[in-house]
Amino acid sequence: MEVLRLADFGFSDGINEIIAVTKGLRLNTAPIGIIVEDENSIFAKAKLYPSHTLENLKINGKLWANVVLDPIIFTMSAFEDLDESYFISGKPILKNALAYCEFDVNLVDSIAHLKLLKGEILNNSLRAVNRGFNVLIESLVYATRYKISGMKAKKKIEEKIKFYKKIVEKCGSRREKEAFNLMLQYIGLELD
Numbered sequence: 001m002e003v004l005r006l007a008d009f010g011f012s013d014g015i016n017e018i019i020a021v022t023k024g025l026r027l028n029t030a031p032i033g034i035i036v037e038d039e040n041s042i043f044a045k046a047k048l049y050p051s052h053t054l055e056n057l058k059i060n061g062k063l064w065a066n067v068v069l070d071p072i073i074f075t076m077s078a079f080e081d082l083d084e085s086y087f088i089s090g091k092p093i094l095k096n097a098l099a100y101c102e103f104d105v106n107l108v109d110s111i112a113h114l115k116l117l118k119g120e121i122l123n124n125s126l127r128a129v130n131r132g133f134n135v136l137i138e139s140l141v142y143a144t145r146y147k148i149s150g151m152k153a154k155k156k157i158e159e160k161i162k163f164y165k166k167i168v169e170k171c172g173s174r175r176e177k178e179a180f181n182l183m184l185q186y187i188g189l190e191l192d
């Protein structure tokens, strides 16, 4: 029998940004950082702030990590739940996932201890590194904190997002630019 390894599904040591799908009262999608200490193992962790993802995990105890490179999917799932049209029929797998991993979850306070049960590579398409995509992800991390931040923190976030916008405009594809504008709409931020 073949040995399961996180590395076979696109995960590497460090923090892997994926779209987490969880089941509970309803199917939830959210970008989450999966912390890997040994990519050749089946064990990983995630640090979870209060969210629907955390609530679902208390109910269901399973997480499907979808490896995705689509800027719009990252942006939408950071602020709302994707409806069933985005999923492979009847499965917690996104249609445009490059790979997915199904994890068993053991919650200890805000840390989810993950054990890989199975995984699959769905699409081998390549993309060169794009700085527009990278800074979109960076901006989304700040944008998801924006609404719960005080005035001082908000100003700092706005400055970062303004700086990242220039890079998205210079380096991003049409989809990164669209995703960046969508993100600004979600948080109600108008930049000149």
Ligand SMILES: Cc1cc2nc3c(=O)[nH]c(=O)nc-3n(C[C@H](O)[C@H](O)[C@H](O)COP(=O)(O)O)c2cc1C
Binding pocket: 017, 028, 029, 030, 031, 032, 033, 034, 046, 047, 048, 049, 050, 051, 052, 053, 054, 077, 078, 079, 080, 137, 140, 141, 144
């Ligand atoms: C790239 C990225 C990585 C994130 N990583 C985490 C994480 O590791 N843990 C967490 O609690 N929230 C993380 N977030 C924030 C959640 O995605 C965000 O709070 C989301 O709104 C939660 O959605 P939910 O309430 O539907 O679960 C991340 C956001 C982004 C954009």
